[in-house]
Amino acid sequence: MCLSSSEPFADTPTKLVLYLKTQSHVRIPRLSRRRRMWREEKKMEMINLKLYMENQNIIRENEKLREKALLLHQENKALFSLLHQTKKISSVP
Template sequence: MVTNTSSIPCKPLSSSFRHPRLSKRHNLRVRRLNRRRRVLKEEAKKNKRVRVVKMEMKNLKLFMVNRSIIEENEKLRQKALLLHQENQALLFQLQTKLSQQQKQQQQSLI
């Protein structure tokens, strides 16, 4: 019994280990996805930088407003101190006047 080996097509051994070639359509799809991912990452970085710059500008504006409020507060504190000193001086004058009037009334009663 002799078998006819010529009727069975024989594939080379090396071709059976090869990976099937990916289609061009698949390669194109992968490239598009990779490009889209890269573009999205770049946009995210750009948006983050924009947000950081906006936050820094907002922080600077708030710092300047805060600084002006502190300066105004210091001016008002100085005015309040002067008014308090003036009030103390007027109170002292009033007390001395009243004490003099009381002495005069006591002397006139005697």
């Protein structure tokens, strides 16, 4: 082992690994920023997915209500025509 070497653990990779494991966690700003951005992107994707699913449910419910409204409109027209016919019959002497 050479003591004057600029790399103290160059000849023994296991010592380097042990040295790195014992050191405190070093924060790398760009890496932290990337991780934070990645987490925020994933969070936004989940929010987007939830909103998409909610929107799909609203669209389905809207279609059901539209069908009910159409049926009620048809029923209303039929009842109105029956009412109109009974008025004609009762007004004839």
